[in-house]
Amino acid sequence: MTTAKRKRMPRAERMRQMIEIAEEVFADRGYSAASMDDIAERVGVSxxxxxxxxxxxxxxxxACIQQSRAALREVTERATVGATSAEDALRRGLLAFFVFIRERRQAWSLLRHEMALIGTGAADEIEQTRRQQTDLIAALMSDHLDQADDLRAEASAEFVVGACERLAIWCERHEDVSPETATGYAMDILWSGLSARAR
Known part of the structure; x- marks a missing residue:
């Protein structure tokens, strides 16, 4: 009687599994303290x-940061599809961001612990995540706001990203603040400055 061979996991699926486990370990222990031995053991590979x-x-x-960045881009873009106004688009995008950091805490932890990663390629990847979000917001503004001044549009997008990043870190200290509440706080401040340029 022959024993059936255990089916090998497809490469892409195995890679996703490795990244998910590594994300947990990096978030829990920090990059420096995390070991490849521990990650391999948890994944069940050598x-x-x-x-x-x-x-x-x-x-x-x-790879962990790149996957998190792609996921953040996807949820942000998807959330703003069908927005009927600049205010609606901004609110949808902000809510998607605050839901992401609540539901994907480990991914967010990797994206925000920049100081511990200075000197590695990860710091550049984190900055690329900021650039991605800035570009998305600038594009959103160009669709819904009067943007005669490109520099002003870019500066506004940088301001939104920076403000929301700090508010997200604040939310970590205030577990009772929901994504909806955080979005409301952000809109109260940000929309007052942007609304004058709404079409």
Whole structure:
């Protein structure tokens, strides 16, 4: 009687699993304290297999950040589809962001712990995440606001991203603040400055 061979996990699925576990470990322990041995053990693979997929611990961290950035972009873009006004678009986008950081705490933890990652490629990846969100907001503004001044539009988008990042960190200290409440706080401040340029 022959024993059926255990089905091998497809490469893409295995990679997603590795990234998910690594995200947990990096978020819990911090990048410096996290070990490839521990990540490999939790995934149920050998350490050499981790290196085969990602080349290094930093490579694995970069993959985690890139996946988080892609997920954040997707939820933000999806949320603003069908917005009927500049105010509606901004509110939808902000709510998507605050829901993301509540539901994807580990991903958000990686994106915000920049100081611990200075000197690694991860710091550049985190800045690319900010640029991504700034570009998305600037594009959103161009669709709904009177943007005769490109520099002003870009500056406004940078302001929104920076303000929301700080508010998100504040929300971590205030578990009772819901994504909807955080969105309301942000809109109270941000929309008052942007509404004058609404079409």
């Amino acid at each position: 350490k050499p297999m981790l290196y085969e997929y990602f080349n290094s611990k930093e490579g694995l961290l970069l």
